[in-house]
Amino acid sequence: MSKELLNIKDLHVDVEGKKILKGLNLNINMNEIHAIMGPNGAGKSVLSNVLSGKENYNVSSGSIKFCGKDIVDLLPNEISNLGLFMAFQYPVEIPGVTIMNFLKTIHESKRKANGNEPFSPSEFLNYVREKAEILGLDDDVLKRQLNVGFSGGEKKRNEALQLLVLDPVLAILDETDSGLDVDALDIVSNGIKGINNKNNSFLIITHYKKLLEKIPPNKVHILADGKIVKSGGPELAHEIENKGFESFN
């Protein structure tokens, strides 16, 4: 039996009084890749924000268990330290903070949360360089201020770098493919695929099957009007590409 990682049961969420998720169910086991596809406004981003513990999302009923813990009332950093990572659709700029400094801060904080000693500076530098190389990023990029003046593609690559550095148990990729050109998509998806192993899982949120061709999912779900309306294998992504989402509503 594979280990259960994420268990969402009958999840109802409203945002500013508006019902967005209306009874969503989802199970992700260890060493699985799931994809969620769906039309705009279906609640995809709300789902990833709720899983990350963002404020102002009211869970009116249902439950979310991650690593066996109920995370509905946990703070974002507490959920993060359990091993959940979200690659943001729109990463924010933090002026004056270099990527290297940011990576070091979050890596140390995570090691501390898990009761580990931080890496030594040289150990960490090598560790980061190794990850950066996988994504085709050089030292100059590491010296840049976090997301400041980055193109859409650069931001997504930077998200992937943080993902590789933090090495989470569950990674949510929120439209990581948007903004990436064909070559960059290759590099990023290969990098991400490279860290997939029996100790982690991915939840890929996307509009397109392009990324799913690079990182083939075990399961594809269609999210429409706040619910998973259909689940299936990779073939479902092709079906959507051909027929559109309308036929699933």
Next chain:
Amino acid sequence: MNKKSKKISSKDIENSYEFGFETDIESVFAPKGLNEEVITFISNKKDEPKWLLDWRLESYKRWLKMDEPEWASVHYPKIDYQDSYYFSAPKESEKPKSLDEVDPKLIETYNKLGIPLKEQEWLAGVAVDAVFDSVSLGTTFKEKLREEGVIFCSFSEAVKEHPDLVKKYLGSVVPNSDNFFATLNSAVFSDGSFVYIPPGVTCPMELSTYFRINAAGTGQFERTLLIADEDSYVSYLEGCTAPMRDEHQLHAAVVELVALKGAEIKYSTVQNWYPGDENGKGGVFNFVTKRGDCRGDNSKISWTQVETGSAITWKYPSCILRGDNSIGEFYSITISNNYQQVDSGTKMLHLGKDTKSRIISKGVSAGYSSNTYRGQVNIHPKSENSRNFTQCDSLLLSDNCSASTIPYIESKNKNSVVEHEATSSKISEDQLFYCLQRGLSEEESTSLIINGFCKEVLQKLPMEFAVEAQKLLEISLEGSVG
């Protein structure tokens, strides 16, 4: 380890000011109040020459006719200048010849502050002129500096040993008619530091002074005079901390810098005097006059300040760009929390041709504090081809604090260019969520974002000072978010 590397845990300072302790040392006071007798007492006590006593008395007479300035955005109860002591010194009358002779209790105080002098000398390579209350206790590394001809000593010592230099430059940048607080200082200044760098000499180490206010009810009137002779270079660091008390403490220091032809002075300050408690009770009133004179061509003066302490900060480190091609810089971080009031900025007076000035000010306000940048840029008609660039950024951390930017810009030369940029912002929820999602706590996230906001200025600080400053930012804003 030395002060710079000392770990300060934020838990240690919850509801209390880390350096809020008093050392039980008997002080020798001048009688309470301010009059000619008290000034004469101070001058006699310090064994000063007549010309200096006369200068003090002249200052006092001017001061009597002056009004306390009211234009700054700070509010405080009226100060009774007659209800204060203007001189106190640790009881030991003989000056110690080495640190071993210093009252162990003083050393203990420094240790609590994390500045074990002896270790610090060797670890940081910094000569320390530690000012405890009003009398300088130990000056180290003097020998090494003497080899280069550098003079670094207490002000009183300089009056005795180098009277010609003191007489020539004292009041030449900040005259004793300058302003209410500077004039008061001129009348009653207790002690301070004196630095002279001879022509062509690059000072072999960073010079540093740690100030500390200690005796209850004693105003602090420090006086610093720094002269960089032709083609010399010096970097001077100043840092301060004070014990907790209920009574407001007045502090009116004067710093004068003189840069002759081709000389460069870098003056860095980290100020964390007691800011008062979370209800605005207590705290130091800091009315400081700091001014640098780029007297010679191609000279440069750079001010860097990190201001986190004091209940009231009234401070405008300025540059007079008299020499052609001279450069003035002002890099500032002002942090205000609880009920702190900051009115700080700079003045850049462009007199010479082809002069340049650069102002980068970062204000962070939290709690119920008010944080005002007040800056003046003035380009004289004869100051051809001069340039100024000013950037003032404010970051607000609460709904009850305020940030203001008040620039006074006057250019009387059509070939000169003045630029001013100002922004004000809050830490966005998205920035915070982004950091939280990566596993950082709310405090760690805020601290990271603020450090990023201040980075341009932090980078200007000498390395070991920068580390200390970053810790200070965290401490000062403890509990201000969330």
